[in-house]
Amino acid sequence: xxxxxxxxxxxxxxxxxxxxxxxxxxxxxxxxxxxxxxxxxxxxxxxxxxxxxxxxxxxxxxxxxxxxxxxxxxxxxxxxxxxxxxxxxxxxxxxxxxxxxxxxxxxxxxxxxxxxxxxxxxxxxxxxxxxxxxxxxxxxxxxxxxxxxxxxxxxxxxxxxxxxxxxxxxxxxxxxxxxxxxxxxxxxxxxxxxxxxxxxxxxxxxxxxxxxxxxxxxxxxxxxxxxxxxxxxxxxxxxxxxxxxxxxxxxxxxxxxxxxxxxxxxxxxxxxxxxxxxxxxxxxxxxxxxxxxxxxxxxxxxxxxxxxxxxxxxxxxxxxxxxxxxxxx
Amino acid sequence: xxxxxxxxxxxxxxxxxxxxxxxxxxxxxxxxxxxxxxxxxxxxxxxxxxxxxxxxxxxxxxxxxxxxxxxxxxxxxxxxxxxxxxxxxxxxxxxxxxxxxxxxxxxxxxxxxxxxxxxxxxxxxxxxxxxxxxxxxxxxxxxxxxxxxxxxxxxxxxxxxxxxxxxxxxxxxxxxxxxxxxxxxxxxxxxxxxxxxxxxxxxxxxxxxxxxxxxxxxxxxxxxxxxxxxxxxxxxxxxxxxxxxxxxxxxxxxxxxxxxxxxxxxxxxxxxxxxxxxxxxxxxxxxx
Numbered sequence: 001x002x003x004x005x006x007x008x009x010x011x012x013x014x015x016x017x018x019x020x021x022x023x024x025x026x027x028x029x030x031x032x033x034x035x036x037x038x039x040x041x042x043x044x045x046x047x048x049x050x051x052x053x054x055x056x057x058x059x060x061x062x063x064x065x066x067x068x069x070x071x072x073x074x075x076x077x078x079x080x081x082x083x084x085x086x087x088x089x090x091x092x093x094x095x096x097x098x099x100x101x102x103x104x105x106x107x108x109x110x111x112x113x114x115x116x117x118x119x120x121x122x123x124x125x126x127x128x129x130x131x132x133x134x135x136x137x138x139x140x141x142x143x144x145x146x147x148x149x150x151x152x153x154x155x156x157x158x159x160x161x162x163x164x165x166x167x168x169x170x171x172x173x174x175x176x177x178x179x180x181x182x183x184x185x186x187x188x189x190x191x192x193x194x195x196x197x198x199x200x201x202x203x204x205x206x207x208x209x210x211x212x213x214x215x216x217x218x219x220x221x222x223x224x225x226x227x228x229x230x231x232x233x234x235x236x237x238x239x240x241x242x243x244x245x246x247x248x249x250x251x252x253x254x255x256x257x258x259x260x261x262x263x264x265x266x267x268x269x270x271x272x273x274x275x276x277x278x279x280x281x282x283x284x285x286x287x288x289x290x291x292x293x294x295x296x297x298x299x300x301x302x303x304x305x306x307x308x309x310x311x312x313x314x315x316x317x318x319x320x321x322x323x324x325x326x327x328x329x
Numbered sequence: 330x331x332x333x334x335x336x337x338x339x340x341x342x343x344x345x346x347x348x349x350x351x352x353x354x355x356x357x358x359x360x361x362x363x364x365x366x367x368x369x370x371x372x373x374x375x376x377x378x379x380x381x382x383x384x385x386x387x388x389x390x391x392x393x394x395x396x397x398x399x400x401x402x403x404x405x406x407x408x409x410x411x412x413x414x415x416x417x418x419x420x421x422x423x424x425x426x427x428x429x430x431x432x433x434x435x436x437x438x439x440x441x442x443x444x445x446x447x448x449x450x451x452x453x454x455x456x457x458x459x460x461x462x463x464x465x466x467x468x469x470x471x472x473x474x475x476x477x478x479x480x481x482x483x484x485x486x487x488x489x490x491x492x493x494x495x496x497x498x499x500x501x502x503x504x505x506x507x508x509x510x511x512x513x514x515x516x517x518x519x520x521x522x523x524x525x526x527x528x529x530x531x532x533x534x535x536x537x538x539x540x541x542x543x544x545x546x547x548x549x550x551x552x553x554x555x556x557x558x559x560x561x562x563x564x565x566x567x568x569x570x571x572x573x574x575x576x577x578x579x580x581x582x583x584x585x586x587x588x589x590x591x592x593x594x595x596x597x598x599x600x601x602x603x604x605x606x607x608x609x610x611x612x613x614x615x616x617x
Contacts, residue, residue: 007520011439014431014520018491019447025488026454029462029469036464090353096346106603107354112610113599115549117567118592121574121584122360125367130377137377145381202357210607263458266551270571287460292556297464308461315456323449 030308037301044295055302065303066186067278068286070161074193075200075282076261082201083257084250087208092238094209095216105213109206116203120270123199127155156195159276163188192272192279200267204260208253215249216242255318262310283307368392368586375582391586395573404579407587409562410569414548414594417479417565421486422543426536428487429494433535434524436495437502438510448499455492459552470557482557482565486547493546494539497609501535502528534605541602542609545595566591 037056040049059065090108094101111119129152130137136144140152164171164183171183181187219242227237265284274281274289283303291300367375368391369384398406436448466485467476475481505528513523554565561569570591574584599606 007439008441010520011435012441015435018428018432018451018495021488022451022454022491025462025466026457027450029465030457032465033461086353089349093346093350093353098346098350104350104354106600107357109603109607110596110599111357113545113595113606114592115551115567115595117549117551117571118588119360121570121588122364124574125581125585126360126363134377137380141378142381202360206357207610210610214611259456263460265460266567269551270574284458284460288463291464300460301464304458304460304463307458311456311458312453315453319449319452319456323445323452 033301033308034305036298037305039298041298041301042296046297051298055298056306058299059302059306064274064278064281064286065283067190068281068283070186070188071190071193071278071280071282072262074189075197075264076258078194078197079200079204079261080254080257082197083205083208084253086201086205087210087253088212088246090205090209091212091216094213105209108209111203112206114203116266117270119199119203120267120272123195123202124156124271127195127198129154129157154192156192156272156275156280158191159279160191161185161188161279162191190279192275196264196267196271196280199271200261200264203267204257208257211249211253212246215246219245252318255314259311259314262307262314364585364589367582368589370582372580372582375580391580391582392590395583395586395590402578404576404583405561405569405573407566407569407573407590410564410566411590413479413563414566417482417486418544418547421483421490421547422540424483425487425490425494425543426539428491429498429539430529430532430536431524432491432495433498433500433502434528436499437505438507438523438528439520448495451495452492454489455496459489463552463556467556476557477559477563479558479563482553485553485557486543486550489553490543490547494543497539497542498532498535501532501538505531537602537605538609541598541605544598545606545609548595 036048038050038052039047040051041047094104098104126138128137129140135141136152139155143149143151163185164174164187166172166175166180166183168183171180174180174182223241223245224237227241228234232240263284264282265288268280268282268285272280274285284307287300287303287307290296290303294300363380366382366384367380369388371384371388371390374384374388394404394406396406396408396411398404398408432451436444470476470481470485473481475484509527510523513527518526548565549567550565551567551571554568555571558564558568561572564572570587573579573587
């Protein structure tokens with residue numbers, strides 16, 4: 001009995017350094033950042049004069065921040081669709097008892113081993129549209145050579161934002177029903193973001209492929225057989241049997257990739273930077289710029305806190321759910 | 330199977346499957362092709378109009394320039410930063426694997442009151458955007474005299490590696506039968522002896538998974554590197570590569586050669602130990 005209590009004390013001592021580290025470096029620091037976001041600290045020397053929510057209010061008047069929010073939404077939607085779609089299709093293809101499965105799997109997964117910085121440097125070169133002097137470059141040049149010249153465009157240098165023009169029919173309709181606020185350039189799709197989505201999907205779709213493939217392999221063949229015997233076509237088998245069974249995997253992937261896209265930073269730094277008219281800027285980059293280049297710590301802390309809240313909304317329910325439903329061992 | 334029914338349509342569907350897979354593979358390999366082809370070209374041969382052409386011969390001068398630099402043109406080589414990344418990633422990986430193993434052991438086999446709450450609270454640390462801790466991190470590191478140094482960066486990676494390493498080891502140890510631990514307890518072994526003689530010998534695959542995961546993410550990290558180290562001679566390779574790519578005096582072929590150098594170590598780990606890499610990857614989505 002004495003041995004057991006001694007062991008319990010040692011157990012707690014073993015884990016204590018990590019618990020203290022997490023308490024200080026995660027929760028303590030988050031608390032400090034949240035507190036800083038309510039102060040006047042806008043130079044190198046800290047100034048903790050309390051200003052309430054002023055830094056947050058100010059953010060929503062800044063063109064750059066509103067563009068960032070639009071870009072994050074654009075990126076999240078396109079990146080999720082791209083990664084889930086590509087990953088699922090690749091997994092289904094690999095699940096057809098093909099030769100060389102291991103070979104293909106390694107090719108689809110290897111970008112996961114590479115830094116976002118390397119990915120950004122390479123894709124910036126690939127999607128560099130070229131100039132009038134040099135002619136088309138990269139992928140545009142490839143399109144040209146393949147006779148698909150009409151596909152050439154400015155990639156991440158194109159500042160176009162697709163939004164609803166206020167003077168269009170739809171804009172007028174929205175204005176009439178009191179939703180005129182929806183027709184402005186902050187509610188739309190920044191086309192330059194597509195370049196970042198291509199690079200990020202290239203890097204991360206192997207991950208969804210691996211998850212879906214593991215999921216497909218865990219579905220017993222008898223279930224598919226039974227559906228086929230009942231007269232289901234191969235498409236119906238996927239639509240009504242397999243996809244519903246893969247729903248938990250889709251949910252995990254949406255949460256993991258979704259929180260990555262809120263945090264995306266390295267790729268934007270190395271690939272595009274803020275872009276023309278902030279067409280590829282993201283909150284994580286704005287925070288870094290504001291805080292460590294502009295020394296406006298309170299404003300940076302406010303951006304960081306908003307980012308953290310976005311991630312927490314996604315992750316906290318997921319964490320509670322997974323750790324609670326885990327089998328007790 | 331349906332093979333008996335429509336042999337013809339089956340053959341076409343096989344062609345379609347292999348065709349789509351090959352197209353997808355071409356997309357994934359496109360950047361690799363450009364990386365290697367551009368890196369092999371000499372300065373005279375690099376032109377935008379011919380960027381997709383094969384090099385006329387093997388020319389490693391881009392790699393030499395990316396590695397050693399060229400002080401006369403103001404180009405910094407990546408060799409020093411490559412070594413910085415090695416000196417950063419190896420100790421940080423070892424330290425955080427050991428910490429994760431001990432935490433996982435306690436949380437899987439020596440649960441105490443509150444450990445069920447503690448675990449998700451620790452895990453939250455691996456999902457946070459690090460922007461939300463950077464401001465106090467810099468202040469605290471400055472006070473600890475760790476700011477701007479490799480030991481400081483190692484410390485940061487070990488601390489923020491705790492959640493993921495603990496998660497992987499906890500799931501790993503949870504799958505080891507508790508009877509083994511109970512039997513050792515009856516034989517009079519204490520917590521540390523059980524770890525040393527029962528769990529540790531069974532931990533090798535767990536250590537491999539965690540070490541690969543940590544090595545890859547520390548080697549590939551950019552954010553901590555750029556925040557904690559400001560002097561070029563201390564910076565890890567990702568930061569140096571980004572600086573190199575952002576500088577207008579460095580030609581494309583040198584940048585691509587630099588990118589290959591920065592990607593090589595983790596790519597080698599992936600090629601040699603890919604199976605374990607997959608396991609770490611899937612553990613990151615919590616279900617182990």
